[in-house]
Amino acid sequence: MIQQGEHVDVQSFGAPASGSDNHLGPTDLIVSTKELCLGFGQKTVIADIDLSFRRGSITALIGPSGSGKTTFLRTLNRMNDNVKGFRRTGDVLFNSESIWSPKIDLLALRRRVGMLFQRANPFPMSIEQNVIAGVKAHNIAKKSQLNQIAKMRLEEVGLWKAVETRLHDSPFRLSGGQQQLLCLARALAIGPDVLLLDEPTSALDPTSIEAVENLILSLSPAITFIVVTHNLAQARRISHDTAFFFEGQLTEYGSTKQIFEDPSRPETQRYVSGRMG
Amino acid sequence: MLLRRFFSIKAVSRVAAFLPPAALVFATAILFAEALPAIKYNGLGFLTHTQWRPGNFYVNPVTTDGVTHPVGALYGALPLILGTLESSVLALLIAVPVSIGAALIIVEKLPDRLSQTVGLFLEILAGIPSVIFGLWGTLTVGPILARDVFPLISQMAPNIAFFRFFKGNTGHGEGLLTSGIVLAIMVIPIIASTSRDLLRQIPPITKEGGTALGFTDWETNRWISLPWIRTGLIGASVLGLARALGETMAVAMTSGAVLGANPSNAFLPMTTIAATIVSQLDSALTDATGLATRTLAEAALLLTLIALATNVAARVLVRRVSSTALPVGRGI
Numbered sequence A: 001m002i003q004q005g006e007h008v009d010v011q012s013f014g015a016p017a018s019g020s021d022n023h024l025g026p027t028d029l030i031v032s033t034k035e036l037c038l039g040f041g042q043k044t045v046i047a048d049i050d051l052s053f054r055r056g057s058i059t060a061l062i063g064p065s066g067s068g069k070t071t072f073l074r075t076l077n078r079m080n081d082n083v084k085g086f087r088r089t090g091d092v093l094f095n096s097e098s099i100w101s102p103k104i105d106l107l108a109l110r111r112r113v114g115m116l117f118q119r120a121n122p123f124p125m126s127i128e129q130n131v132i133a134g135v136k137a138h139n140i141a142k143k144s145q146l147n148q149i150a151k152m153r154l155e156e157v158g159l160w161k162a163v164e165t166r167l168h169d170s171p172f173r174l175s176g177g178q179q180q181l182l183c184l185a186r187a188l189a190i191g192p193d194v195l196l197l198d199e200p201t202s203a204l205d206p207t208s209i210e211a212v213e214n215l216i217l218s219l220s221p222a223i224t225f226i227v228v229t230h231n232l233a234q235a236r237r238i239s240h241d242t243a244f245f246f247e248g249q250l251t252e253y254g255s256t257k258q259i260f261e262d263p264s265r266p267e268t269q270r271y272v273s274g275r276m277g
Numbered sequence B: 001m002l003l004r005r006f007f008s009i010k011a012v013s014r015v016a017a018f019l020p021p022a023a024l025v026f027a028t029a030i031l032f033a034e035a036l037p038a039i040k041y042n043g044l045g046f047l048t049h050t051q052w053r054p055g056n057f058y059v060n061p062v063t064t065d066g067v068t069h070p071v072g073a074l075y076g077a078l079p080l081i082l083g084t085l086e087s088s089v090l091a092l093l094i095a096v097p098v099s100i101g102a103a104l105i106i107v108e109k110l111p112d113r114l115s116q117t118v119g120l121f122l123e124i125l126a127g128i129p130s131v132i133f134g135l136w137g138t139l140t141v142g143p144i145l146a147r148d149v150f151p152l153i154s155q156m157a158p159n160i161a162f163f164r165f166f167k168g169n170t171g172h173g174e175g176l177l178t179s180g181i182v183l184a185i186m187v188i189p190i191i192a193s194t195s196r197d198l199l200r201q202i203p204p205i206t207k208e209g210g211t212a213l214g215f216t217d218w219e220t221n222r223w224i225s226l227p228w229i230r231t232g233l234i235g236a237s238v239l240g241l242a243r244a245l246g247e248t249m250a251v252a253m254t255s256g257a258v259l260g261a262n263p264s265n266a267f268l269p270m271t272t273i274a275a276t277i278v279s280q281l282d283s284a285l286t287d288a289t290g291l292a293t294r295t296l297a298e299a300a301l302l303l304t305l306i307a308l309a310t311n312v313a314a315r316v317l318v319r320r321v322s323s324t325a326l327p328v329g330r331g332i
Helices: A010-014 A069-075 A106-112 A127-138 A143-156 A160-166 A176-188 A206-219 A232-238 A256-261 A266-272 B002-006 B009-042 B078-109 B112-126 B130-156 B162-166 B176-200 B204-212 B217-228 B230-246 B249-254 B273-284 B291-324
Strands: A029-040 A043-054 A058-062 A086-094 A113-116 A194-198 A224-228 A241-246 A249-255 B062-064 B067-069
Touching: A029 A069, A029 A224, A043 A069, A043 A224, A043 A241, A043 A249, A058 A069, A058 A232, A069 A194, A069 A224, A106 A113, A106 A127, A113 A176, A127 A143, A127 A176, A127 B217, A143 A160, A143 A176, A160 A176, A176 A206, A206 A224, A206 A232, A224 A232, A232 A256, A241 A256, A241 A266, A249 A256, A249 A266, A256 A266, B009 B067, B009 B291, B067 B291, B078 B112, B078 B176, B078 B217, B078 B230, B078 B273, B078 B291, B112 B176, B130 B176, B130 B249, B176 B230, B176 B249, B204 B217, B217 B230, B230 B291, B249 B273, B273 B291
Parallel strands: A058 A224, A058 A241, A113 A194, A194 A224
Antiparallel strands: A029 A043, A029 A086, A241 A249, B062 B067
């Protein structure tokens, strides 16, 4: 656990040790948190998190249930702001600006920092309308281009062939995996810089998981991914960096290779080796 | 043993299950039998005539086509039918948007405590006897509307198709619009509390999907919440419509209950089928030939048919809308 006076330098924290399997370039930070403490009512969920995410990287947030990963993730695009009793100290910087700064337009922030949920959550409208819902809300394309955008995004997530003939049908008849891909297409359609994924494959079958993972890999480094996952194998497969949360603290952060092969903390060691969690 | 078998839960529930349809068939059949002579005498003219004349009770009755009737009896229910439909539609036009707005605010905006209190009052409002609404409507609401509100509406209404109906003589407060407004107030608790329950069933993750995409609250409501409960909303509206169509006391007291009235605008007195039945029953009983009561039975039969037709139409509509297979609010 990170004790007081033992604060780790964020900058050096963000740069994985040389010799890792990381192919990314210089350490340009897109999202960083500063002494972030979050809680609901009396309960403190996470305390004093300083964590930075490199532009274009894929970062896995791992840790046992209740360690505060999801609360942390949902704070990054201010999804917790309306939750009853939510309180926070510290700050989150997006492109070096506080996301709570009065200059920040909340809706525009959410356009830049998108989110994919644990379960697929299509909207009650046709498949095509689902893809372009965000585009219409943000008014970022002409009406005549909407069909084209829908097609492009569905092709991008590999769903076009499957839904080509039923664009105007309900999305609820698609399989769970297809629905999740549809939600991904919807999130991609508004051109986010960062995508927050909250256990995006926990409800999916292995084939769909592979499809989603391949997609994440192909979209990086154009998009920065922050992924909460309980699937350690998945964290190893897709992420460059890994942060280990334990009992509301950021216990360890480093390159994925280092966290899994040479963890420096005993809790991390026990968790990644499967003796805990 | 036999007795036990006869009263077994299975047998009892089987009988119980058939009671509602049996009651409907029975009531309709009795009504039909009762109304048959009137149907014969009044003929199709019942649906097209606008006069309601019981005839002369003080001279000897005559017999036409085997039906004995007072001299000069002529019944036409067209104003009643129109009045019923107009007041109910008017009530829905007011009640549906107000109810949906109220439900959205209760679920999405109000703090828990207040939301519960408002919800409680909504349910209390639904339980108030209609005669109270009627009295309040005719003594208080009607006169206030006629004095302060109707002239304003009459002045503002544009002189085009539908709105022309809201221009002209603003009357004395007993009439179509007063009835529509009082009916709307009676129907709002039904639609609003159903909508509120439906809105609470929407999975939070679905609405959060909208929030995460940068939707405003309005966009989330308009594109996610309301479509999600669409079929349930239709069901709730039909419940409200059924209540408005059959509402008797409140309308009888606020509509003016003028027989044969064919109001030229929304402010003037009118009547409905239910209001006519209740207000005419007393004098109908003095018709020694029985034609007057049988005619009221015919009117009641007509109301039953209108209510049934509305229900069937709503079900067809729901089936068509729910073909997009939404997870909640299917069927009614």
